[in-house]
Amino acid sequence: MSKHLYRLAPAVMLVLGLAAMYGSYELGLGELSAPGSGLWPFLVACLLTLTAVLLLFIDDPADYEPWTRSALGIVGGLAGLAVFIVLFEIIGFVVPAMLMLLFWLRLFAKEPWRLAVPLAVGGALLFYVLFEVALAVPFPDGILFAGTGR
Amino acid sequence: MGILDGIGQGFGVALDPTNLLYVFIGVLIGTVIGVLPGLGPTATIALLLPLTYSIEPVTAVILLAGIYYGSMYGGTITSVLLQLPGEAASVVTTFDGYQMAKQGRAGPALGIAAVGSFIGGTVAVIGLTLLAPPLADLAVEFGSQEYVALTALGILLVTYLGTRHPVKSLCMAALGLFLATVGQDDITGTTRFTFGQIALFDGFDFVAVAMGLFGVGEILYNVEKTEKAQAVKTKLKNIWPSRKDFRDSSGAIARGSVMGFFIGVLPGGGGVISSLASYATEKRRAKDPTRFGKGAIEGVAGPETANNASSTSAFIPLLTLGIPANVVLALIFGALLVQGITPGPQLISQEPEIFWGVIASMYIGNLMLLALNIPLVGVFVQLLRVRSGILAAFALMVTMAGVFSVNNDSFDMWVVLIFGVIGWLMKKTGFEPGPLVLAFVLGSILETNFRRSMLLSGGEFSTFFTRPMSGTIFALMALVILISVVSGIRKRRGRSRPATPGDEDLAAAGMTAEPEGSPGAESAAPVGGAVSTAPQDGTGSAPRDGTGASGSTAHGRGEGPDRG
Numbered sequence: 001m002s003k004h005l006y007r008l009a010p011a012v013m014l015v016l017g018l019a020a021m022y023g024s025y026e027l028g029l030g031e032l033s034a035p036g037s038g039l040w041p042f043l044v045a046c047l048l049t050l051t052a053v054l055l056l057f058i059d060d061p062a063d064y065e066p067w068t069r070s071a072l073g074i075v076g077g078l079a080g081l082a083v084f085i086v087l088f089e090i091i092g093f094v095v096p097a098m099l100m101l102l103f104w105l106r107l108f109a110k111e112p113w114r115l116a117v118p119l120a121v122g123g124a125l126l127f128y129v130l131f132e133v134a135l136a137v138p139f140p141d142g143i144l145f146a147g148t149g150r
Numbered sequence: 151m152g153i154l155d156g157i158g159q160g161f162g163v164a165l166d167p168t169n170l171l172y173v174f175i176g177v178l179i180g181t182v183i184g185v186l187p188g189l190g191p192t193a194t195i196a197l198l199l200p201l202t203y204s205i206e207p208v209t210a211v212i213l214l215a216g217i218y219y220g221s222m223y224g225g226t227i228t229s230v231l232l233q234l235p236g237e238a239a240s241v242v243t244t245f246d247g248y249q250m251a252k253q254g255r256a257g258p259a260l261g262i263a264a265v266g267s268f269i270g271g272t273v274a275v276i277g278l279t280l281l282a283p284p285l286a287d288l289a290v291e292f293g294s295q296e297y298v299a300l301t302a303l304g305i306l307l308v309t310y311l312g313t314r315h316p317v318k319s320l321c322m323a324a325l326g327l328f329l330a331t332v333g334q335d336d337i338t339g340t341t342r343f344t345f346g347q348i349a350l351f352d353g354f355d356f357v358a359v360a361m362g363l364f365g366v367g368e369i370l371y372n373v374e375k376t377e378k379a380q381a382v383k384t385k386l387k388n389i390w391p392s393r394k395d396f397r398d399s400s401g402a403i404a405r406g407s408v409m410g411f412f413i414g415v416l417p418g419g420g421g422v423i424s425s426l427a428s429y430a431t432e433k434r435r436a437k438d439p440t441r442f443g444k445g446a447i448e449g450v451a452g453p454e455t456a457n458n459a460s461s462t463s464a465f466i467p468l469l470t471l472g473i474p475a476n477v478v479l480a481l482i483f484g485a486l487l488v489q490g491i492t493p494g495p496q497l498i499s500q501e502p503e504i505f506w507g508v509i510a511s512m513y514i515g516n517l518m519l520l521a522l523n524i525p526l527v528g529v530f531v532q533l534l535r536v537r538s539g540i541l542a543a544f545a546l547m548v549t550m551a552g553v554f555s556v557n558n559d560s561f562d563m564w565v566v567l568i569f570g571v572i573g574w575l576m577k578k579t580g581f582e583p584g585p586l587v588l589a590f591v592l593g594s595i596l597e598t599n600f601r602r603s604m605l606l607s608g609g610e611f612s613t614f615f616t617r618p619m620s621g622t623i624f625a626l627m628a629l630v631i632l633i634s635v636v637s638g639i640r641k642r643r644g645r646s647r648p649a650t651p652g653d654e655d656l657a658a659a660g661m662t663a664e665p666e667g668s669p670g671a672e673s674a675a676p677v678g679g680a681v682s683t684a685p686q687d688g689t690g691s692a693p694r695d696g697t698g699a700s701g702s703t704a705h706g707r708g709e710g711p712d713r714g
Contacts, residue, residue: 006579027340033605033609039601041343044324044331045324047324047327048325051317054317058317065578065579070374074370085550088563089560104546123543124547127547127548127551131552135555137554137558138558
């Protein structure tokens with residue numbers, strides 16, 4: 001079974017294509033001489049379905065990269081990014097940015113703490129100055145720096 | 151308005167201090183990311199899209215164009231010194247450039263590449279100046295059928311020429327076209343596939359899609375393959391090439407300029423294909439082809455010239471027809487759309503300052519690049535010490551802050567994150583995001599013109615084939631599909647021998663044409679392994695190529711639309 005796991009991607013495309021065909025059909029195809037709003041999506045969905053079916057059979061398994069431990073690291077990094085966005089909404093830019101940078105520098109660049117900490121703090125402050133002060137982007141109010149009054 | 155008036159006006163725009171600054175920033179960023187493996191021009195341009203909201207349209211295009219052709223210069227540096235193409239169009243440069251570096255001639259290799267790039271870029275800009283206005287005049291005559299044909303051709307060629315796996319790319323293009331239909335239908339006002347979400351009424355936001363798929367997706371993909379930082383030990387001296395070097399490479403530079411120019415104009419063309427075509431041509435023309443792969447200076451000069459020429463001439467279809475020739479141009483197209491400007495035949499007459507300003511900025515940009523590259527190569531090399539993990543962390547931060555700044559809405563950050571995950575998964579499963587984004591950008595143009603053609607012709611499909619222009623284009627498309635299906639089937643029958651010398655060069659490089667604008671780092675390993683075999687393969691195939699068709703299939707195929 002796992003040998004055929006790679007066929008999952010074309011299968012997802014196929015389901016998407018069929019759903020899109022159905023959705024377009026529901027929108028109304030109209031006539032060729034007076035195309036409805038569903039005609040074009042329908043044609044495109046047909047192409048999507050057709051290529052997906054083809055891929056089910058001819059796709060090259062070598063195209064699919066194995067899932068390794070480093071892929072797990074990426075998932076961790078993504079989770080960190082999601083946490084950053086949540087924190088950003090609550091406590092502003094600077095502190096979450098520092099934490100995010102620190103997390104990524106430790107996780108992916110494997111920088112030692114003595115390098116990672118200054119880089120993260122400096123980077124966060126730099127981006128703060130660049131975006132909030134120089135480009136006047138109204139970040140949510142932070143706990144470290146109050147909003148600049150906008 | 152005459153060409154001279156136009157150029158005059160263009161320099162007026164380009165020499166404005168702000169624009170001058172942005173040309174400089176553009177080419178500098180371009181060179182830097184060209185040097186850094188792991189971040190290609192596509193990702194960089196995608197990441198910087200939000201910035202273009204806050205500046206004038208012409209300044210935005212000047213900046214993005216600068217990044218694109220600047221990266222062609224930068225990619226050379228790592229190819230020569232480390233056999234590590236910083237950017238996909240420089241892969242062929244590793245064949246001879248790295249050998250030259252090993253022989254202690256890294257300086258002249260980089261020098262001739264910079265000079266060749268400058269000449270190629272300049273020739274292409276002059277060609278652009280001369281060719282674009284008449285082409286735009288011609289395009290005014292185009293009906294919607296021609297637009298359908300041209301757009302479809304563009305998407306098709308990008309899926310066929312720029313990627314490893316045509317069917318997968320076509321599948322992605324179809325998905326892109328479909329995603330473009332989400333939102334309100336312009337003609338009837340019906341909302342499509344929004345599932346009642348008000349946020350989707352205007353469709354998916356191009357900037358968020360592009361930043362996610364290209365920017366975040368590519369960062370994630372590259373960070374997964376953690377690399378060690380590279381230290382360059384090669385001493386650089388005598389960067390300015392000798393008189394003999396110039397004599398040896400003058401022919402290659404001249405041919406590279408012209409070839410690169412014409413390949414760049416074609417849909418699907420661009421730096422990658424033109425550099426491969428130039429290398430194949432130089433090797434075939436050489437009196438002693440065995441020198442190639444052992445440090446022949448023509449093998450550096452030709453491709454480097456060609457990739458710069460083509461990255462400039464790729465602006466012609468965008469600025470005159472409104473058709474982006476490759477993914478990088480699709481991003482620039484999107485940036486203009488965001489600013490409320492639709493590139494097309496009317497651009498020259500309606501927005502002359504954009505058209506001529508961008509062209510003039512390219513003259514200046516190429517001059518700046520030459521001035522930057524010759525003395526500062528040593529400084530750029532030091533950038534290689536930056537580890538890709540650090541780069542990734544900072545690039546992500548810029549992305550997040552940047553996308554927030556577009557609408558000051560943290561919802562967009564989630565959209566980018568989600569598309570980033572999708573982009574990463576696509577890369578891991580061998581689906582290219584490039585065709586998707588290109589098709590997404592072109593989707594509404596294609597649909598509108600398709601429906602208009604249908605209305606005008608009373609529902610006759612034959613309208614696309616009976617008009618001379620669109621008929622020719624569709625015939626060419628049929629030919630492209632036929633050729634690729636036939637060669638695909640032949641390949642599947644277990645023939646290990648590719649059909650043409652061009653393909654062999656590609657195969658030898660461990661890639662069947664890296665998509666335009668992608669960073670070269672991922673293909674570094676196969677190149678390293680195959681580089682010693684490349685020249686032998688190429689020479690072996692030279693006698694078989696008796697037809698005189700230049701270089702590669704990619705080139706031969708691509709030349710069609712121009713003749714037609």
